[in-house]
Amino acid sequence: MKKDIVIFYSNTGSNEYLAGKISKNLNCPMEAIHPKVDIHPFLLFGINFGIRQLNSDLKSFDRVILVGPVWMGKFVAPLKSFLKKYKSDINELVFVTCCGSTYENSRKKFGHELVFDKVKALYEGPLTCQAFPITMVMPEEKREDGEAVMKTRLSDANFTGEIAQRYKKFIESIS
Ligand SMILES: Cc1cc2nc3c(=O)[nH]c(=O)nc-3n(C[C@H](O)[C@H](O)[C@H](O)COP(=O)(O)O)c2cc1C
Numbered sequence: 001m002k003k004d005i006v007i008f009y010s011n012t013g014s015n016e017y018l019a020g021k022i023s024k025n026l027n028c029p030m031e032a033i034h035p036k037v038d039i040h041p042f043l044l045f046g047i048n049f050g051i052r053q054l055n056s057d058l059k060s061f062d063r064v065i066l067v068g069p070v071w072m073g074k075f076v077a078p079l080k081s082f083l084k085k086y087k088s089d090i091n092e093l094v095f096v097t098c099c100g101s102t103y104e105n106s107r108k109k110f111g112h113e114l115v116f117d118k119v120k121a122l123y124e125g126p127l128t129c130q131a132f133p134i135t136m137v138m139p140e141e142k143r144e145d146g147e148a149v150m151k152t153r154l155s156d157a158n159f160t161g162e163i164a165q166r167y168k169k170f171i172e173s174i175s
Contacts, residue, residue, distance in 0.1 A: 002092075005056055006030035008067040009078040014098040014134060014154040019067040021159075022096065025171050026065070031056050033068075033078045051081045058089040065174075070099040073110035075118040083122050092126045094174060095119050100149040102133045130170050136163040 004026050008019035016032075023030035037049040058064055064086075068079045075083075083093075099112045106113040116129040135143040137158035142148040152158075159167070 002062040003060070004028040004063045004065055005058065005061045006065045006067060007033060007054070007056075007058075007082065009033040009076070009082070010068065012153060014152075015067050015069050017154040017159075018096060018098050018132060019065075021167070022065055022067065022171070026175070028065075029056065033082050035078050035081070048077045048081055051078055051085065054086070058086050059091075061091070063092040063094060063174075064090045065094045065096060067096045067098075070097055070101065070110070070112050070115050073114055075115050075122075080122070083119070087123050087125075090123070090125060093119075093123050093128075095127065095129045096132070096170075097130075098132045098134055098154055100134055100146075101131070102135050102143065103131070106131065128174070132163055132167065136161070136166070 005028055006019045006023040006026070008015055008030065009032065010016035010019070019030055031054055033054075034052045035049060036052055066079065066082065068076060070076070095116065097112055097115070099115075101108070101111040105111050112131040112133075119129060120127060134149060134152050134154065137154065138148065138152055
């Protein structure tokens with residue numbers, strides 16, 4: 001069995017929820033990424049102030065599961081800082097995102113596959129990427145409504161049906 005650690009960044013809680021679930025299911029520790037500068041995270045879009053030192057020694061793990069959101073089609077600054085700072089300590093990386101873009105739109109503007117390409121360009125070791133679009137927990141008629149997408153949060157109450165099935169397969173695939 002691989003020795004894993006979950007590292008996450010989350011603003012409104014959905015990626016924290018996902019990180020907590022993964023850490024519980026893989027029975028491994030988890031640690032949050034904290035940006036160095038305490039300003040509203042959306043102001044971090046393009047600007048990279050860096051992150052605080054982690055407590056965990058990533059070299060002592062076989063695999064790092066990195067969990068965080070996608071904003072404006074970007075690999076968000078705290079995640080990018082994390083990867084730049086620690087990539088030489090990471091033996092294998094799994095990037096997981098709870099994002100707004102659907103599987104159908106994953107290669108369109110702001111789609112998560114474009115962010116996966118950015119992760120691939122930054123990290124040269126073994127890498128797997130997995131998206132859990134938040135739209136899966138929304139009624140079909142709301143899935144194109146940007147405001148509704150941004151307001152929706154993952155919770156025990158809505159983590160059922162399609163997202164739960166995909167999540168189960170994902171955990172099996174990395175276990
Ligand atoms: C300002 C803003 C911009 C966003 N831009 C994108 C985007 O470009 N692509 C995408 O897939 N999701 C986008 N989203 C959706 C977020 O990725 C999604 O809401 C995510 O679950 C938030 O994670 P968190 O609750 O862990 O902070 C955006 C959300 C916000 C608030």
